[in-house]
Amino acid sequence: MKFVQEFREGSAARRYARAIAAITTRPWTLMEVCGGQTHAILRFGIDRLLPPEITLIHGPGCPVCVTPLELIDKALAIARRPEVVFCSFGDMLRVPGSSGDLQGVKALGGDVRVVYSPLDAVALAQRLPEREVVFFAVGFETTAPANAMAVLRARSLGLRNFSILVAHVLVPPAMEAILASPRCRVQGFLAAGHVCTVTGYAGYDRLARTYRVPIVVTGFEPLDLLQGIYMCVRQLEEGRAEVENQYARSVRREGNTEAQRVMAEVFEVSDRQWRGIGEIPQSGLALRAPYRMFDAERRFGLTVRCAAEPAECIAGLVLQGVHTPPECPAFGTRCTPETPLGAPMVSAEGACAAYYRFRGPPEGRGRDGDYR
Amino acid sequence: MCLAIPGRILTIADDGELTRRGRVDFGGIVKEVSLAFVPEARVGDYVIVHVGVALSVVDEREAARVFEYLTEIEGLRELEVREPGPEGPGRQ
Numbered sequence: 001m002k003f004v005q006e007f008r009e010g011s012a013a014r015r016y017a018r019a020i021a022a023i024t025t026r027p028w029t030l031m032e033v034c035g036g037q038t039h040a041i042l043r044f045g046i047d048r049l050l051p052p053e054i055t056l057i058h059g060p061g062c063p064v065c066v067t068p069l070e071l072i073d074k075a076l077a078i079a080r081r082p083e084v085v086f087c088s089f090g091d092m093l094r095v096p097g098s099s100g101d102l103q104g105v106k107a108l109g110g111d112v113r114v115v116y117s118p119l120d121a122v123a124l125a126q127r128l129p130e131r132e133v134v135f136f137a138v139g140f141e142t143t144a145p146a147n148a149m150a151v152l153r154a155r156s157l158g159l160r161n162f163s164i165l166v167a168h169v170l171v172p173p174a175m176e177a178i179l180a181s182p183r184c185r186v187q188g189f190l191a192a193g194h195v196c197t198v199t200g201y202a203g204y205d206r207l208a209r210t211y212r213v214p215i216v217v218t219g220f221e222p223l224d225l226l227q228g229i230y231m232c233v234r235q236l237e238e239g240r241a242e243v244e245n246q247y248a249r250s251v252r253r254e255g256n257t258e259a260q261r262v263m264a265e266v267f268e269v270s271d272r273q274w275r276g277i278g279e280i281p282q283s284g285l286a287l288r289a290p291y292r293m294f295d296a297e298r299r300f301g302l303t304v305r306c307a308a309e310p311a312e313c314i315a316g317l318v319l320q321g322v323h324t325p326p327e328c329p330a331f332g333t334r335c336t337p338e339t340p341l342g343a344p345m346v347s348a349e350g351a352c353a354a355y356y357r358f359r360g361p362p363e364g365r366g367r368d369g370d371y372r
Numbered sequence: 373m374c375l376a377i378p379g380r381i382l383t384i385a386d387d388g389e390l391t392r393r394g395r396v397d398f399g400g401i402v403k404e405v406s407l408a409f410v411p412e413a414r415v416g417d418y419v420i421v422h423v424g425v426a427l428s429v430v431d432e433r434e435a436a437r438v439f440e441y442l443t444e445i446e447g448l449r450e451l452e453v454r455e456p457g458p459e460g461p462g463r464q
């Protein structure tokens with residue numbers, strides 16, 4: 001497909017890898033922020049193309065993985081109600097709450113449906129006026145404009161049976177929390193290209209300056225990632241710490257202002273718990289007052305007691321780039337995609353699942369997709 | 373979750389601010405997509421689509437830059453190999 005296949009071309013990938021090796025004189029640790037990028041790196045074996053001095057660590061960029069247990073439990077409580085049609089993206093269905101997952105609710109007769117778009121959930125609410133349609137609004141800044149649009153549409157259609165369970169997270173505060181941590185190993189960031197397609201990247205200037213860290217807005221295809229890594233390493237080797245844009249075919253400095261406008265109309269910034277990490281101030285979104293009638297938490301008056309995470313799971317440290325998944329003692333043994341202990345093993349974009357799928361359990365060898 | 377893919381706009385139906393939409397071809401699979409956030413998009417343009425909503429129009433000139441940049445940096449290395457500067461050409 002155009003703008004996909006040509007960015008996967010093996011010989012160009014190897015040429016980029018040689019160019020990176022040619023400028024690398026010292027060890028560098030880079031973090032890719034987005035789970036989609038983590039997945040592509042392992043799928044195409046990008047990390048294995050790089051010179052040994054370069055270490056890629058994986059960031060908190062999987063909204064499925066960072067949705068707190070409490071919110072999953074709220075989703076389960078809502079989905080169990082007989083009047084509710086609970087709509088979600090597919091990757092939320094197997095994320096464990098403290099009492100099972102959405103897939104389990106569905107198996108027991110709950111009306112849980114996978115939708116492709118929040119707009120599909122609005123259309124469903126229109127078709128089923130006698131049911132309560134609830135959409136699980138999970139995602140970063142990439143997804144928030146679509147969810148905001150769904151709320152505006154529901155309002156203009158006068159729907160009273162549509163609501164959303166808001167679980168939005170914002171990327172820059174998480175990057176800052178990682179940089180501010182004493183355990184931070186990150187020397188350069190590959191920023192999430194699709195988040196920046198919406199938000200632009202002017203907001204990253206302060207981060208790059210304050211923490212002296214290069215930030216390169218990067219796309220998702222192998223050549224995007226390799227070019228992003230080249231740009232980042234070049235800055236590090238030259239002692240620069242600037243914001244650069246590798247993904248200029250989609251990302252403009254100011255972002256998508258129309259999407260930002262709709263997002264800001266419907267949502268306001270709020271404090272937010274991150275699963276495995278804890279609270280990060282001003283890192284989430286909540287519905288603004290005029291749109292609270294679309295807030296599922298209010299509509300169903302939920303009180304959910306929060307249970308503890310499985311003690312063995314080190315997801316919080318994986319999500320902050322302190323450890324890689326194979327360093328987790330449960331990885332591939334007590335924790336597998338079939339019996340996950342933590343969210344990063346569940347979500348297709350979770351770092352643990354990506355390692356398991358493309359590198360196999362401990363001692364396993366890589367399988368598909370390598371360029372070598 | 374944040375994956376978004378490029379597709380080509382086949383048709384556009386414009387019936388209001390939040391309801392501008394189009395049929396978009398993703399390598400043979402055609403889906404209806406909201407074009408409300410890309411008012412500049414025209415039939416034939418490639419748009420990056422995420423959860424049923426187009427977020428940007430692909431800039432074809434910038435797309436070519438990924439390949440031009442590679443050629444540029446390789447050219448640069450050749451220069452360095454021929455005339456090493458005071459710091460030398462780096463690792464070969």
Ligand code: SF4
Nearest residue numbers: 313315328335342352
């Ligand atoms: S491998 Fe499993 S238990 Fe270990 S951090 Fe990942 S999700 Fe948690």
